[in-house]
Amino acid sequence: MTRKALGLVSALALAAAMGLSACSTTTGGSAMTPPAIAPAPGPEAVDVHTHARPEIARVVDVALDLTADFNAKTLAGTATLDILAIPGANEIVLDIRDLDIQDVRDAAGQPLRYVVGDNDAVLGQPLTVYFPAFAANERRKITIRYSTRPNAAALQWLNPSQTAGGQKPYLFSQGQAILTRTWVPTQDSPGIRQTYSARITAPEDLTVVMSADHLTPNGERAAPHSEGGGMKTWRFRMDNPIPPYLIALGVGDIAFAPFDGRTGVWTEPSRLRAAQWELEPTAQMVTAAEKLYGPYRWGRYDLLVLPPSFPFGGMENPKLTFATPTIIAGDRSLVSLVAHELAHSWSGNLVTNATWNDFWLNEGFTVYFENRIMESVYGHDRAMQEQVLGWDSLQDTLKSLPAADTRLHLDLKGRDPDDGMNDIAYEKGALFLRTIERTVGRDRFDAWLRGYFDRNAYRPMTTAMFLEDIRDNLIKGDAALESQLQMDAWVYQPGLPSNAVAPVSHAFEPVDAAAVAFFKDKGPASAIPWSDWNTQQRQRFLGWRPEGLRTGADWLTNAQLADLERTLNLANEGNAELTFAWLQIALAHRYQPSVATAEKFLTSQGRRKFVLPLFQTLWNEGDWGRGNARRIYAEARPLYHPVTSGSVDQLVGRP
Ligand code: BES
Numbered sequence: 001m002t003r004k005a006l007g008l009v010s011a012l013a014l015a016a017a018m019g020l021s022a023c024s025t026t027t028g029g030s031a032m033t034p035p036a037i038a039p040a041p042g043p044e045a046v047d048v049h050t051h052a053r054p055e056i057a058r059v060v061d062v063a064l065d066l067t068a069d070f071n072a073k074t075l076a077g078t079a080t081l082d083i084l085a086i087p088g089a090n091e092i093v094l095d096i097r098d099l100d101i102q103d104v105r106d107a108a109g110q111p112l113r114y115v116v117g118d119n120d121a122v123l124g125q126p127l128t129v130y131f132p133a134f135a136a137n138e139r140r141k142i143t144i145r146y147s148t149r150p151n152a153a154a155l156q157w158l159n160p161s162q163t164a165g166g167q168k169p170y171l172f173s174q175g176q177a178i179l180t181r182t183w184v185p186t187q188d189s190p191g192i193r194q195t196y197s198a199r200i201t202a203p204e205d206l207t208v209v210m211s212a213d214h215l216t217p218n219g220e221r222a223a224p225h226s227e228g229g230g231m232k233t234w235r236f237r238m239d240n241p242i243p244p245y246l247i248a249l250g251v252g253d254i255a256f257a258p259f260d261g262r263t264g265v266w267t268e269p270s271r272l273r274a275a276q277w278e279l280e281p282t283a284q285m286v287t288a289a290e291k292l293y294g295p296y297r298w299g300r301y302d303l304l305v306l307p308p309s310f311p312f313g314g315m316e317n318p319k320l321t322f323a324t325p326t327i328i329a330g331d332r333s334l335v336s337l338v339a340h341e342l343a344h345s346w347s348g349n350l351v352t353n354a355t356w357n358d359f360w361l362n363e364g365f366t367v368y369f370e371n372r373i374m375e376s377v378y379g380h381d382r383a384m385q386e387q388v389l390g391w392d393s394l395q396d397t398l399k400s401l402p403a404a405d406t407r408l409h410l411d412l413k414g415r416d417p418d419d420g421m422n423d424i425a426y427e428k429g430a431l432f433l434r435t436i437e438r439t440v441g442r443d444r445f446d447a448w449l450r451g452y453f454d455r456n457a458y459r460p461m462t463t464a465m466f467l468e469d470i471r472d473n474l475i476k477g478d479a480a481l482e483s484q485l486q487m488d489a490w491v492y493q494p495g496l497p498s499n500a501v502a503p504v505s506h507a508f509e510p511v512d513a514a515a516v517a518f519f520k521d522k523g524p525a526s527a528i529p530w531s532d533w534n535t536q537q538r539q540r541f542l543g544w545r546p547e548g549l550r551t552g553a554d555w556l557t558n559a560q561l562a563d564l565e566r567t568l569n570l571a572n573e574g575n576a577e578l579t580f581a582w583l584q585i586a587l588a589h590r591y592q593p594s595v596a597t598a599e600k601f602l603t604s605q606g607r608r609k610f611v612l613p614l615f616q617t618l619w620n621e622g623d624w625g626r627g628n629a630r631r632i633y634a635e636a637r638p639l640y641h642p643v644t645s646g647s648v649d650q651l652v653g654r655p
């Protein structure tokens with residue numbers, strides 16, 4: 001039934017791709033009353049995080065013409081939207097948040113009437129544009145002249161001092177989940193795919209990159225066009241229809257280094273060599289991914305390693321993954337992040353969660369696929385280590401969340417979609433797919449998954465459509481298999497069904513023994529074979545906790561903490577995952593010497609996954625912790641992206 005419900009939206013998408021109108025039935029009345037052409041999307045396929053009504057009129061292409069003003073901290077110019085609508089439609093509803101709209105015009109340059117509706121704290125405002133009724137088979141363009149505001153949540157404007165080079169400013173965007181509407185006025189829903197192009201004008205000493213092909217004024221890949229006045233214009237085009245959360249922009253003093261003919265990395269010149277060495281396995285990963293689940297459909301696969309305030313580990317912007325510099329550890333130990341973002345080129349960017357309630361379809365599939373890439377490039381042992389770390393983290397999450405939030409399929413109505421960004425989508429989702437793989441065998445599972453990507457490429461996917469696809473193409477009426485898999489329990493019930501199996505890594509056996517000897521039996525830190533271990537084993541060690549530990553309970557003495565810190569040189573650890581894991585122990589014990597380490601860590605990177613839990617740990621530690629949290633946050637906040645500071649503001653308050 002949901003497949004049918006989504007049928008209209010995808011029929012329009014399909015028609016758009018072919019340059020046709022999907023609907024032939026005419027309607028007399030105003031578009032305010034939904035025309036009688038097809039049922040509105042069923043409840044499961046309705047995106048509650050958009051104002052758009054794509055069943056009436058939808059955007060199929062966005063053409064941006066924007067100038068980056070680093071003094072005003074604004075992007076200003078026009079967005080021309082190509083619109084497909086049902087006959088009789090006389091309005092389109094777009095999403096905007098914190099945008100200043102100057103005017104809206106039709107293709108002939110005539111002004112169109114528009115209304116900016118009430119602001120919703122999570123969704124922002126609807127921008128409704130009115131026009132003469134659409135005829136059958138018509139496509140039309142409208143042009144919106146607008147400007148962003150300096151506080152646009154998707155954008156971070158960095159001062160030169162916030163970059164590695166220290167000489168030039170920097171700008172980057174982060175669209176997922178519903179932030180694109182703070183810099184592009186469009187229908188900002190993952191179920192409404194759009195192609196896009198852009199002309200971006202920026203100071204001539206900066207380089208512009210986007211999640212698209214880079215074009216010259218003649219449409220070829222090459223140098224930007226000089227505009228005079230110290231400005232240059234760069235042109236881009238994305239021909240594959242994508243959800244708007246994947247429109248992405250980076251502007252700064254950046255340079256490129258290749259890995260092979262189709263992969264490479266962009267970053268600040270002083271960081272380029274290190275990034276090129278660290279991320280070089282990217283080339284092999286693309287080949288491994290293609291061997292698993294079919295051709296890479298996006299042309300180039302490049303990475304942009306951002307300044308340290310990038311709020312996420314990585315973001316799967318098509319053709320150009322954005323990544324935190326905290327993965328540059330010096331030993332390639334954190335490259336699974338590349339495997340993850342690359343995997344999204346299939347799970348997420350080709351087959352896309354229809355709504356944020358279906359977020360697990362993006363992230364759970366991607367964690368599964370990521371681990372398969374890691375297994376094929378680094379072997380079974382490494383893949384199992386990462387699975388076990390994921391399982392451990394899932395167990396913690398299952399204990400800390402209300403049961404209703406531990407279902408794969410969520411109901412985020414009235415909530416920020418960010419609320420779904422936790423281990424349930426990622427790790428429970430991946431565990432579900434591993435459970436199916438184990439039950440049906442890898443060959444059968446892989447054949448189904450490859451087919452799933454092919455059948456559903458460039459389409460939105462709901463949880464119900466996924467169930468229908470796997471029942472039709474893998475289970476095929478096998479009642480015994482159906483009951484063995486417990487699929488409905490996995491997606492619609494809290495917790496883990498009885499067929500979940502914990503992964504095992506033999507590489508963690510000596511680690512656990514050493515953890516018991518040090519943490520429980522109070523042995524010396526010198527007995528820990530730290531230098532024999534890889535990063536994943538070290539993470540396992542620092543993640544060890546006594547059975548049934550009450551949060552906030554002190555379980556180590558100051559002498560043990562000092563021994564650990566000194567022996568493992570934790571105050572000077574260069575690997576961000578390990579520094580984070582150490583600080584989670586040390587700060588929870590109010591271990592004073594670690595405050596300086598925390599201060600340095602929290603003021604030198606802004607990855608929310610590290611920043612928020614550390615402030616939370618401090619916050620749990622009474623006046624001591626809160627005083628330190630407030631002091632460090634006052635210093636760190638100007639560095640952070642709005643995504644990170646928005647979250648920390650809610651905990652610590654604005655300094
Ligand atoms: N797509 C996500 C990042 C994201 C999710 C941004 C939801 C905004 C809203 C990305 O693929 C991701 O999962 N990144 C992880 C790293 C990954 C290795 C698990 C991160 O940033 O920590």
Ligand code: ZN
Nearest residue numbers: 340344363366
């Ligand atoms: Zn992801």
